[in-house]
Amino acid sequence: xxxxxxxxxxxxxxxxxxxxxxxxxxxxxxxxxxxxxxxxxxxxxxxxxxxxxxxxxxxxxxxxxxxxxxxxxxxxxxxxxxxxxxxxxxxxxxxxxxxxxxxxxxxxxxxxxxxxxxxxxxxxxxxxxxxxxxxxxxx
Numbered sequence: 001x002x003x004x005x006x007x008x009x010x011x012x013x014x015x016x017x018x019x020x021x022x023x024x025x026x027x028x029x030x031x032x033x034x035x036x037x038x039x040x041x042x043x044x045x046x047x048x049x050x051x052x053x054x055x056x057x058x059x060x061x062x063x064x065x066x067x068x069x070x071x072x073x074x075x076x077x078x079x080x081x082x083x084x085x086x087x088x089x090x091x092x093x094x095x096x097x098x099x100x101x102x103x104x105x106x107x108x109x110x111x112x113x114x115x116x117x118x119x120x121x122x123x124x125x126x127x128x129x130x131x132x133x134x135x136x137x138x139x
Contacts, residue, residue: 014071018079022051026084038102041093044086045113051085052117056124065132 026047033043058076062068090113097106 010071011074014075015079015082018075019083022080022083022085024083025080026086035093038097038100038105040105040109041090041097044089044093045109045116048085048087048090048113049116049120051081053120053124054084055081056121057128060125060128061132064129 029047030043035041035043055077058073058081062073062077090109094106094110097103097109
């Protein structure tokens with residue numbers, strides 16, 4: 001086994017574990033709040049917005065505030081939140097809405113999702129910086 005693989009294997013393992021966890025949470029959200037055919041895909045929209053907001057808080061916390069184990073960021077960021085958010089479903093939803101004769105809904109979703117997701121990550125990062133930096137314990 002090479003030295004590189006020994007270093008990377010734990011990262012791959014935590015990303016896989018986190019990805020499965022995040023994807024299961026997204027699936028549970030879809031079961032709990034199923035999308036109506038031809039309607040605005042609210043579940044996918046809010047999953048992506050919430051995941052982006054969580055990413056904003058997480059990145060501030062693990063890069064600017066706390067010293068964490070090297071596997072925390074890949075587990076939570078790439079794994080859990082990467083598995084939870086679903087921009088592939090976003091694209092498939094847009095295609096289905098357009099193909100099924102709902103161009104207004106499809107175009108609204110096309111514009112609203114990235115705008116809301118980017119706003120969520122920005123606001124969450126800003127709020128996390130304001131809140132968490134006050135609590136920083138000098139290392």
